[in-house]
Structures are given as C-alpha cells and as structure tokens.
C-alpha cells in the first residue's frame with residue numbers, strides 16, 4: 004500500500020504510532036542504559052566504564068556468563084544434534100512420539116527444573132545424595148549441583164531443543180538427490196554423513212547453537228537457583244544482586260548499566276552472526292518438499308538406543324517433575340518421601356488461603372493476557388508499516404524494529420526501572436504496570452516475527468482491490484488485512500501469553516510487595532527457605548503451563564484443520 | 566460515462582523515469598487498449614489512474630473531475646474515483662467466497678440486501694461462474710479466479726473499468742471467449758474501458774481505439790486498430806502489431822534492386838525518395854507460388870501449423886516468413902517442399918527508411 008498523498012493521513016498516523024510504540028517501550032529504556040553507563044557527572048566517560056569492568060565481581064560475572072554459555076552451547080549442540088539425527092535419519096522405533104517428547108523441555112521453565120535438581124542433588128539435603136549416604140553408605144555427598152558443571156547440565160536439559168528443532172527441520176527438508184548422487188558414486192553412509200550431510204546441516208546446527216548461546220548468556224533462573232549459593236554469578240544475576248541489595252544506589256545502578264551494555268552488545272553480535280550463518284546456508288539445502296530420507300539401519304542397537312532415549316527423558320523430564328510435585332506435597336522439607344509425610348494442605352493453602360501466592364497467580368495470568376493482547380496489536384501495526392507501507396523515514400522504523408530482538412530481559416527490566424521510576428514524571432515502581440511495560444518490550448520481537456510473516460503473505464494488490472472497490476483504508480484493513488493476518492496475530496498472542504505465565508528474569512528485577520508473578524513467588528519462596536511451598540507453587544505452575552500448551556495445540560489443530 | 570484525460574503525466578521511481586510527459590485521451594463509452602512491451606509502464610499508468618500512486622507532474626481527469634494534479638497536489642484517494650479494476654494477479658481475496666468477493670463493492674456501497682444478492686448473482690452469471698458462488702478462491706482455477714476479479718470490478722457498475730492484462734492466464738479458447746465477453750459487456754453497459762496488455766491480438770480485437778507504447782513509455786501512435794495495423798506510423802508499431810518481415814531495397818540507376826544489388830524488386834512501388842529503403846510486410850501479405858511472376862526465393866523450411874503453412878523463404882540472402890492458408894494451398898496444389906524454388910508476390914507492403922533494418926538486427 005502506498006501512502007499516495009504527502010498529506011497527513013492514515014499512513015502517517017500508523018507510522019507515528021509504530022515509531023512511538025517502539026521508541027517509548029524499547030528505544031528509550033535501552034538508550035537510558037547506555038546513557039547511564041557512559042555519562043558521568045555531565046560528561047562522556049569511558050575510563051569510568053573500564054574501571055567498573057575491572058572490579059572483581061563485574062569481570063567475574065562476565066567471565067562466568069561466557070564460560071556457562073559456552074559450556075551449555077557445546078553440550079546442548081551435541082545432545083540436540085544427536086537426538087535430531089536419531090529421530091530423522093535412523094529406524095529408531097516410535098520416532099514420531101520421541102520427537103514430540105524431546106520438545107517437551109521447551110515448554111517447561113528451566114528455573115523450576117533447577118529447583119528440582121537442587122532438591123535432588125544439593126550436597127547437604129539433596130534426596131539422591133542422601134540416598135547414597137544413608138542407603139549405600141557413602142561418607143559424604145557424591146554430587147554437587149552448585150557447580151559450573153551442575154548449572155551447565157541443567158541448562159542443557161532445557162536448551163538443547165533449540166538445536167534439535169533446527170537440525171530436525173534441515174534434515175527433513177534436505178534435498179535427497181544430494182545424498183543419492185554421493186551414494187551412486189560409491190560412498191558409504193558414514194562417508195556421506197561426514198562429507199555431505201554434516202556440511203549441509205552445519206548452518207542449522209550453528210544457528211541453533213547461537214540461539215542457545217544467546218539464551219544462556221541472558222538467563223537468570225538456573226544460575227540464580229544453583230549458582231548464588233556457591234558464589235557463581237553471571238551477568239543477569241549480578242544485575243539482580245546489585246539492584247536488590249543496594250536498593251538502587253547510584254554505584255550499583257552504574258554497574259548494572261555497564262553489565263547490561265555488555266549484554267546488549269554481545270546479544271547483538273550473536274544475532275548478527277546467526278543471520279550471516281543462515282543467509283549463507285539456507286539456499287542450498289532446502290528443496291522445499293518433505294521426503295523420506297535414507298535411514299540408517301540401527302539393527303541390534305535399535306532397542307538399546309530407544310531405551311537410552313527413554314532413560315534420558317525419564318531422567319531429565321519425569322524425574323524433576325515428579326520431584327517437584329512430591330516435595331510440594333511434603334509436610335516439611337527434608338522428611339523422607341513416604342506416604343505418611345504427604346498432605347494436600349500445601350496446595351490448598353497456596354491456591355485458596357495465602358494472599359501472596361494467590362496474588363502471584365492472578366498477576367501472572369492478567370499480566371500475560373494484557374501483555375499478549377497489547378503486544379499482539381502493537382506488533383500488527385508495526386509490522387504493517389514495516390512490511391507494507393511506503394512512507395518516508397521507514398529506515399528508522401526498520402532499525403527500531405530490530406531492537407527488540409537483541410535486548411535481553413534483564414536489560415529491558417533495568418531500562419524500564421530507569422525510565423519509569425519517576426525521573427520522567429511517571430512512577431510505576433513497585434506496581435504491576437512496570438512489569439507490563441517491560442513485558443511489552445520483552446515480547447515485542449515475538450509479535451513482530453509472527454505478524455510480519457503473516458503480512459508477507461498478504462499481497463499489496465489484495466488491499467488495493469478493496470480500495471478500488473470503494474473501501475477506505477480503514478475498511479480495507481478491517482475487511483482484508485486483519486482477517487488474513489488473524490492466524491499470525493493468534494500465534495503472536497500465544498507465543499507471548501505462555502512464556503509470560505512462567506516469566507522470571509524480568510519480573511524478578513521489577514516486583515514489589517504486591518506485584519509478584521508466579522515465577523517471582525516460586526523464586527523468593529525458595530530463597531526464604533519455604534521449599535515445600537515453592538515446590539507446590541511450581542507444581543501448580545506446571546499444571547497451568549502444560550494445560551495451556553495442550554489446549555492451544557488442540558485449538559490450532561482444529562482451526563487449521565477445518 | 567466518464568472518459569479519461571491524461572496531460573503531461575510524469576512518474577519516476579528514484580532516478581528511473583517510467584513516464585515523462587505522457588498525454589492520452591480515452592473517449593467516454595469506448596474501449597481503449599494500450600499496447601506495449603513488458604516493463605514499459607503499463608501497470609504504473611493504471612496505478613496512477615486508480616490512485617495507488619501519486620503523480621510527480623501532470624494531470625489526470627476522470628470525466629470532468631481532476632483526480633490527480635502534480636502542480637496543485639490534488640490526489641483523490643482510490644475509493645473515491647469510482648473505478649472498477651482487474652489486477653494483473655487477480656487479487657481475489659482468499660478468505661472470502663466467490664459470492665462475498667463479488668458482493669464486496671456493493672457492501673461497501675451500502676446497497677440493500679435484496680438488491681445486493683440480485684446484482685451479485687447477475688455479475689457472477691455474467692462471467693459464467695453461476696453455481697460456484699459458495700467456493701473459496703483456493704478451490705478455483707486461475708481462469709475462474711480471473712473471472713471472479715472481473716465480476717467484482719463490474720458489479721458496482723463503475724463509470725470506468727481498468728483492466729491490467731486480465732486474460733493473461735487463461736487458455737487460448739477461454740481467452741478468446743472472455744475477450745468477446747468483455748467487449749459485449751462494455752457495449753451493453755456502455756462503460757469506458759481502459760485495457761492494457763502486451764498481447765497485440767487481444768488489443769486489436771477489442772479496441773475501439775488503441776495506442777502503442779514503446780519500451781520507454783512513449784506512445785508511438787494512437788488510432789483505431791485498423792489504422793494502426795494498416796498504416797503504422799513507424800517500424801516499432803509495425804513490428805509490435807504482428808510478425809514483421811523487412812527487405813532492403815536500393816535504387817540502382819533508376820531501378821529497384823534487393824540487397825544483393827542484382828535481384829529486381831517486384832512489388833508495389835516506394836512511397837518515398839531515397840537510395841536505400843526498407844520494405845516491410847507481414848507473412849500473410851506474401852503469396853508464395855511455384856513458378857510464375859514475382860520475387861525469386863528458395864523455401865528453407867515449411868511447417869504445417871494446422872490452419873496455416875508457415876514458410877521460411879530465402880530471398881537475396883535474407884530470410885523472410887510467409888504464411889499460406891493451408892486449405893487453399895491444398896486445394897490449389899501449391900504446397901511447397903523444403904529446398905523448392907518459388908516466386909513471391911505481395912498483397913500489401915509498408916515502406917520505411919533503411920535505418921529500421923539495423924534496428925531490427927540489434
């Protein structure tokens with residue numbers, strides 16, 4: 004659609020709205036972070052930034068982020084690639100079902116997993132450690148989850164699907180003639196895999212690996228639950244520590260903004276790298292159509308490998324989940340897991356009696372709904388202007404539209420604190436509104452992605468045909484664009500609502516006495532030693548999340564089926 | 566009924582100037598076709614008339630109303646221009662049934678329900694889609710979708726109908742049928758039609774008047790189809806309206822010879838002076854026969870194409886195409902074989918300056 008007249012019309016209104024939303028919700032918080040990091044006493048100051056970076060806790064946190072993220076990336080990539088290969092390229096039994104099972108960790112919040120592993124493997128009171136000591140007679144604790152290895156292991160369990168999805172997709176769509184022609188020229192399957200398949204799938208592996216890296220760098224939950232005890236801080240947990248402990252003193256805010264700046268720059272770099280990898284690799288492998296790839300015959304290994312996969316799932320998904328529910332039902336934390344020690348009282352207390360947890364559940368649901376609705380509509384408008392309109396100054400908007408993708412949650416939260424704590428006339432601090440504002444910025448990227456994909460499908464001439472039929476711009480939007488983009492909007496809604504329900508990284512920096520989210524409540528209860536309540540609430544959260552996922556999958560299936 | 570007048574129209578994208586000072590007039594109630602090669606700016610012109618693009622300079626009038634004026638900045642939005650339009654890519658809405666697609670302009674125009682249903686049915690019937698009203702576009706063929714687009718453009722009885730290659734994706738039979746259908750509709754409803762295409766056959770068949778544009782968007786000639794076909798203003802128009810043969814003709818010592826300097830030209834006399842000329846003619850204007858009078862040539866290839874036999878004939882070093890009605894050729898025993906000598910006579914020719922010979926080769 005062209006903005007035909009250079010007057011002030013619908014096009015200009017939409018453009019202004021799009022720029023306004025992105026500036027207020029995304030650009031201003033990020034700019035305030037840069038500004039606070041580099042601007043000291045009315046002057047631009049790099050030396051001071053370097054001084055902050057040289058402080059022990061700062062550079063240790065940077066180093067930890069790097070070490071943890073690299074570790075998770077390596078292990079997650081290996082695990083993800085191996086399982087992806089297993090379910091697409093071998094004759095493993097029940098491949099379809101296994102593929103679905105390997106995606107389950109994606110919908111489970113990793114900090115809840117971390118809590119479960121803490122209950123199982125913490126040196127002093129972890130159930131597995133106690134089992135080894137009390138039953139098997141070991142002298143001291145066998146495992147320690149409060150270590151780099153422990154953190155990397157737990158994060159790997161939840162992040163490997165990034166690689167798994169990408170590699171499955173590439174392997175399924177790979178042009179079979181590439182492999183067949185190698186076959187014909189006499190290469191065996193091992194050679195083909197090494198010389199043809201791996202190089203062709205490498206871009207997808209790399210792209211998934213970079214997503215793991217990006218996510219892990221900016222990840223708060225697991226490190227907060229497992230690392231703080233042993234003094235292991237990464238960037239987001241140190242930001243949290245600085246903001247919470249020193250109640251917003253100038254120095255701690257400075258350190259926070261410097262750390263956040265490092266995080267933004269790293270994230271932008273990783274995304275840039277990922278874009279390059281994808282744009283180089285995409286074109287050659289994909290033939291567009293699905294096909295039946297050549298399968299490796301596992302022969303005698305078929306059932307052992309199936310057993311291995313099932314054991315992996317039992318160990319990484321079933322065991323922690325069961326632990327959460329069992330501990331949530333204990334009368335007191337630390338009691339043996341025996342029938343006489345269980346009660347429904349914790350769950351009842353959390354759901355019906357305790358104001359704090361009831362507030363948290365209510366807050367998370369309403370925040371999720373509100374953020375999803377607002378961000379969905381804002382995302383449509385912004386994507387529409389970016390994808391469809393020819394207006395002057397669109398370059399700025401395209402740049403602004405890229406911003407949400409490279410701004411991690413803790414950065415958003417810190418930026419929102421700087422922008423909405425009364426310095427500019429509006430004080431939302433300690434209210435749910437500040438979390439809502441942050442969620443809009445945090446999830447804008449999801450909405451932009453889903454909506455632009457949908458809008459790309461709506462050819463300009465469809466709108467013009469409506470205009471030629473006598474429809475005004477608004478009528479054309481209402482009758483043609485919105486109905487055609489509705490699936491994209493719905494997708495955006497759920498892409499936001501479900502993650503928002505279990506969100507922790509952002510809200511943990513922003514919550515006040517009455518504005519805890521489910522994630523914050525679980526986390527703080529655990530911190531305060533209320534382990535059984537924390538586990539019970541985590542169990543309830545899991546039920547809500549899984550129910551939501553299942554209902555929505557059903558809904559989408561019937562919607563696209565009819 | 567509204568005509569269209571375009572005065573000094575200019576439109577550029579960046580430094581790519583699509584139109585520079587275009588003038589065009591479409592008489593009310595007529596079917597005007599604009600013929601031009603791909604990329605010459607036909608779609609851009611349609612979009613300017615419809616109001617999807619703003620003019621850089623010049624004026625567009627629909628009826629008596631100025632709808633776009635570069636000087637004063639007037640720009641009437643598309644929905645207020647009272648046009649119907651069929652897009653090159655149909656632009657049928659995929660989420661609406663055939664009925665809803667066609668009824669949409671009436672819904673927007675707040676036509677009462679009973680009348681809306683009646684007129685929509687009539688329009689659907691007009692384009693031969695009766696019975697398919699409840700289908701979604703994904704359940705229609707490309708040709709059927711195009712007819713939905715046509716019905717949608719007609720249903721609101723616009724004063725001006727803009728058609729951008731609406732028959733492109735139809736098979737030959739359907740295309741012919743639809744082109745008569747459009748012509749018949751236009752005459753029955755008395756609407757003004759502006760039809761752009763690069764297919765000269767359609768253009769000639771349905772136009773009351775037409776214009777030929779060159780690749781840079783400049784109109785070379787306008788007039789009735791017969792005028793353009795019979796008296797092309799230049800070799801571009803001549804070439805564009807059908808297969809064109811050219812032979813070089815020289816004046817040597819007062820007599821006319823072909824390019825080899827020996828073979829005498831045996832056809833109508835030139836209408837212009839000059840020592841080097843080019844004579845142009847269409848395959849159908851050539852009568853090829855065994856022996857007798859005329860220009861001597863050798864058949865290099867004979868292709869039987871059904872209704873016609875198509876010959877490639879070498880004349881004085883140049884290869885030309887001749888087409889002969891196969892029925893007549895069979896009856897009169899004039900079917901020539903490859904390698905056979907023949908004589909060529911001409912029913913009609915066009916004279917050009919010799920420069921066009923190089924243009925054709927380039």
Ligand SMILES: Nc1ncnc2c1ncn2[C@@H]1O[C@H](COP(=O)(O)OP(=O)(O)OP(=O)(O)O)[C@@H](O)[C@H]1O
Pocket residue numbers: 578581583601602603604605606607608609610653763
């Ligand atoms: N929005 C645009 N931006 C830049 N250039 C454009 C734009 N629209 C058209 N053009 C250019 O203008 C020229 C004319 O395009 P137009 O679509 O009018 O051709 P056309 O005559 O309709 O061709 P066809 O017969 O293939 O449909 C082309 O060179 C095209 O690249």
Ligand SMILES: [Mg+2]
Pocket residue numbers: 607608609653729
């Ligand atoms: Mg065109």
